[in-house]
Amino acid sequence: MQKDADGFYTPVPAGMPCPQHMRTRSHAYRLSGQGKGEGEGGARTECRGYVRLRAVSVLGIHPRFPAADDNTDLIRSTFEVSVTLADQQADPNSPLYSAKTFEQLGLHADLLKGIYDMGFSKPSKIQERALPLLLSNPPTNMIGQSQSGTGKTAAFVLTMLSRVDFTKNKTQAICLAPSRELARQIMSVVVAMGKFTPVQTEYAIKDSIPRGTTSVSAHVVVGTPGTMTDLLRRKVIDVSEVKVFVLDEADNMLDQDGLGDQTLRVKNMLPRTGMQIILFSATFPDHVRTFAAKFAPSANKIELKKNEVTVDNIRQCYMDCKNEEHKYDVLVSLYHLLTIGQSIIFCQHRHTADRIAQRMTAEGHKVASLHGAKDASERDAIIDSFREGREKVLITTNVIARGIDILQVNMVVNYDLPLLNERDNHRNKSDARPDIETYIHRIGRTGRFGRKGLSINFVHNKETWAHMEQIEEATGRKIIRIGTDDYDEMEEQLKKALK
Numbered sequence: 018m019q020k021d022a023d024g025f026y027t028p029v030p031a032g033m034p035c036p037q038h039m040r041t042r043s044h045a046y047r048l049s050g051q052g053k054g055e056g057e058g059g060a061r062t063e064c065r066g067y068v069r070l071r072a073v074s075v076l077g078i079h080p081r082f083p084a085a086d087d088n089t090d091l092i093r094s095t096f097e098v099s100v101t102l103a104d105q106q107a108d109p110n111s112p113l114y115s116a117k118t119f120e121q122l123g124l125h126a127d128l129l130k131g132i133y134d135m136g137f138s139k140p141s142k143i144q145e146r147a148l149p150l151l152l153s154n155p156p157t158n159m160i161g162q163s164q165s166g167t168g169k170t171a172a173f174v175l176t177m178l179s180r181v182d183f184t185k186n187k188t189q190a191i192c193l194a195p196s197r198e199l200a201r202q203i204m205s206v207v208v209a210m211g212k213f214t215p216v217q218t219e220y221a222i223k224d225s226i227p228r229g230t231t232s233v234s235a236h237v238v239v240g241t242p243g244t245m246t247d248l249l250r251r252k253v254i255d256v257s258e259v260k261v262f263v264l265d266e267a268d269n270m271l272d273q274d275g276l277g278d279q280t281l282r283v284k285n286m287l288p289r290t291g292m293q294i295i296l297f298s299a300t301f302p303d304h305v306r307t308f309a310a311k312f313a314p315s316a317n318k319i320e321l322k323k324n325e326v327t328v329d330n331i332r333q334c335y336m337d338c339k340n341e342e343h344k345y346d347v348l349v350s351l352y353h354l355l356t357i358g359q360s361i362i363f364c365q366h367r368h369t370a371d372r373i374a375q376r377m378t379a380e381g382h383k384v385a386s387l388h389g390a391k392d393a394s395e396r397d398a399i400i401d402s403f404r405e406g407r408e409k410v411l412i413t414t415n416v417i418a419r420g421i422d423i424l425q426v427n428m429v430v431n432y433d434l435p436l437l438n439e440r441d442n443h444r445n446k447s448d449a450r451p452d453i454e455t456y457i458h459r460i461g462r463t464g465r466f467g468r469k470g471l472s473i474n475f476v477h478n479k480e481t482w483a484h485m486e487q488i489e490e491a492t493g494r495k496i497i498r499i500g501t502d503d504y505d506e507m508e509e510q511l512k513k514a515l516k
């Protein structure tokens with residue numbers, strides 16, 4: 018296992034023996050088809066790795082998620098991983114479908130090497146459609162929408178890397194994301210895809226650049242809007258040569274009730290002409306679309322219809338809880354199922370996440386909690402530990418609702434359904450409205466790139482019931498009931514969902 022300067026693990030080359038599982042996203046991709054039940058894959062790669070015997074589950078699901086650092090119960094596995102996404106990538110109705118190869122998309126040979134090294138074999142639909150538009154000259158802005166987990170990151174990372182002139186030691190591409198966790202993840206993709214290029218990278222996230230640094234000239238800078246604004250204001254980054262400006266989770270980044278002001282401030286400090294602006298998200302609600310079109314004028318647009326926004330491989334369920342306290346009991350009764358793969362529990366407030374985590378820990382369960390009130394280094398340690406599979410259950414807030422890509426996550430629980438900002442809601446609780454976009458992003462933390470996933474919503478009163486119905490209507494997807502008192506039924510339903 019190797020750590021680079023930023024604390025990321027260096028990808029293990031395709032086809033190499035695997036000493037440690039789940040160390041990098043790219044590597045994790047190659048591994049995630051291990052065992053049965055993942056016959057849908059397409060990228061054929063193999064791994065002779067270690068399998069944790071203890072991971073055999075009550076559901077009979079194969080030990081797909083080998084983990085952690087203790088080697089005591091690891092045995093050398095001899096079976097091969099063959100992730101055959103081919104079926105889905107061959108289905109024209111799938112968001113993973115493409116009629117083209119990466120070669121046909123006009124990418125530089127060094128980037129092709131990076132892509133194949135990550136275990137990708139064919140583009141997804143968004144990559145096939147967006148890349149030729151993104152790479153054509155003169156550069157044209159892009160507003161791109163595609164379902165969660167369908168490969169948007171690769172589309173904009175390849176564009177940034179394609180447009181950088183590596184002979185110049187100047188910042189040429191800037192990417193903003195709504196959370197430090199997502200910025201770090203995007204950077205890991207830049208590093209992996211740019212492995213065969215001389216790309217230099219830098220973060221613009223809290224505590225990433227030592228005080229006193231006066232100049233950053235890395236080719237690609239990835240960060241969050243607050244820190245980026247600060248660095249640009251202090252002229253630490255010379256932006257005169259910036260050619261590409263990317264907003265991941267663009268609807269969130271442009272939302273006037275969220276990060277919109279800060280993002281606009283960043284844009285106003287970047288070159289006014291000749292800069293390609295790229296906006297990507299799985300959701301673009303109507304109230305942001307108009308602003309997005311102004312922010313990225315004359316953009317090529319790739320849009321989804323409202324009923325296409327969620328993917329079919331995520332089974333959406335709900336559990337009818339008696340009251341707030343019963344939600345906790347139900348969560349605890351689910352614990353065993355939550356730890357078969359990995360799971361993320363979303364709460365509306367930080368204090369709820371902390372309280373649940375403390376209670377569960379006190380009762381002997383192993384869970385982690387992550388939210389924006391924790392300091393930067395603690396946040397990094399928690400998400401890294403979860404990514405590496407050391408923690409199986411992560412209790413969190415909306416801070417990681419978007420973008421986070423951890424293939425082993427097969428369950429998402431909405432302990433609290435997402436609500437629109439309280440300031441948007443009327444004081445009267447019954448006027449609160451569900452945050453449909455956040456719901457779509459939260460459940461999208463599972464079911465990545467064609468994998469199966471399950472989301473469970475806890476409803477416990479008239480309001481939450483009404484919110485769930487509104488979500489059903491807005492997404493055009495049925496949410497199926499799972500009983501809370503019959504453990505066998507619960508298990509049976511979960512088994513069905515993950516099959």
Ligand SMILES: Nc1ncnc2c1ncn2[C@@H]1O[C@H](COP(=O)(O)OP(=O)(O)OP(=O)(O)O)[C@@H](O)[C@H]1O
Pocket residue numbers: 042043046060136137138139140141144163164165166167168169170171298299419420421422424461465466
């Ligand atoms: N062409 C490909 N072949 C195989 N795997 C791919 C391909 N493109 C992307 N992936 C993998 O699919 C997963 C999801 O990709 P990514 O995180 O870019 O999704 P996304 O569309 O940005 O999702 P979100 O909307 O949640 O941010 C990642 O693990 C990525 O490595």
